[in-house]
Amino acid sequence: VNRLxxxxxxxxxxxxxxxxxxxxTLGTFRVWRGQEEITxxxxxxxxxxxxxFITYSDRSFSKKEIVSTLWPDEDExxxxxxxxxxxxxxxxxxxxGRKSRAEPFFIKRDGELYSLxxxxxxxxxxxxxxxxxxxGLEANxxxxxxxxxxxxxxxxxxDILQDRRFEDWCTRKRDHARSLYLRxxxxxxxxxxxxxxxxxxxxxxxxIIACEETWEEAYRMLMYCYYRLNN
Numbered sequence: 001v002n003r004l005x006x007x008x009x010x011x012x013x014x015x016x017x018x019x020x021x022x023x024x025t026l027g028t029f030r031v032w033r034g035q036e037e038i039t040x041x042x043x044x045x046x047x048x049x050x051x052x053f054i055t056y057s058d059r060s061f062s063k064k065e066i067v068s069t070l071w072p073d074e075d076e077x078x079x080x081x082x083x084x085x086x087x088x089x090x091x092x093x094x095x096x097g098r099k100s101r102a103e104p105f106f107i108k109r110d111g112e113l114y115s116l117x118x119x120x121x122x123x124x125x126x127x128x129x130x131x132x133x134x135x136g137l138e139a140n141x142x143x144x145x146x147x148x149x150x151x152x153x154x155x156x157x158x159d160i161l162q163d164r165r166f167e168d169w170c171t172r173k174r175d176h177a178r179s180l181y182l183r184x185x186x187x188x189x190x191x192x193x194x195x196x197x198x199x200x201x202x203x204x205x206x207x208i209i210a211c212e213e214t215w216e217e218a219y220r221m222l223m224y225c226y227y228r229l230n231n
Contacts, residue, residue: 017095017105020121023054026129026177027157033094045070045082046090051161053107053116054124055173060115069169087114126177129155133184142191149188153204156181182212189221198228 019034029051031038041047048070053061061069063083071079091104098104108117116122129152136148160177164170185208192201202225208218 017097020123021094021106022123023125024157025051025054025124025126025160026155027159027162029161029163038093041093043086043089045086046093048164049086050090050094051164052169053114054126055161055170057116057122057124057127058118060110060113062112063114066114125155126160126173128152129177130180133180136184137180137187142194146188146191149184149191153181153184153188178211182208182215185211186215186217186221189218193221193224198225201225202229 022032024030029047031050049066052066052069063080066083067074067076067079071082074082087107091098091107094106095104106117106120106122108115132148132152132155136145136152139145139148156177159165160174161167161170165174185204189201189204189208192198192204202222205218205222205225208215209222212218
């Protein structure tokens with residue numbers, strides 16, 4: 001067991017909850033704790049804090065940064081207390097079986113910094129989406145590009161964190177993900193036209209327009225598709 005833990009990068013691990021987290025951020029926000037979906041968050045701010053960590057899963061944040069993002073109008077003393085209460089609620093929700101005073105596994109604290117545990121298995125759809133759509137956009141071979149795009153584009157079920165669409169901290173990530181989706185959908189439509197799969201290409205043109213009605217290239221390709229289909 002120790003050898004396997006070392007190979008997995010957990011040589012120093014003292015405790016593991018025994019399950020992974022799976023998270024959908026594109027469209028409806030959903031979280032699974034192993035096979036069990038979390039349906040009640042108890043505290044709205046605990047959910048928002050978790051969404052904040054997910055959005056910037058490669059970064060760590062100080063209490064002051066968390067306060068300025070989630071409690072910008074509170075006085076510092078009250079806000080710091082809120083962070084402690086909400087952080088505790090979030091850890092208890094993600095790890096309901098964790099023993100009292102045991103270190104949380106999924107949310108790590110390093111000094112004054114907090115972040116998702118990068119050693120934990122936390123599958124986030126936006127990360128997979130970005131990885132595969134970028135691979136598809138950068139692929140030189142047609143078949144490889146199509147495979148990567150067909151793997152990534154169905155993950156995009158809507159804007160990221162739709163219940164946070166008015167939050168400034170989510171805007172850049174949302175715009176970036178939408179741009180990747182539109183560019184990926186445009187490229188796969190072009191590939192399908194080149195491979196003479198016109199009806200499938202038209203489907204992706206409609207998908208682009210449904211997401212962004214001012215995307216001119218989608219209209220141009222759609223008119224060409226209709227022409228090819230004698231429509």
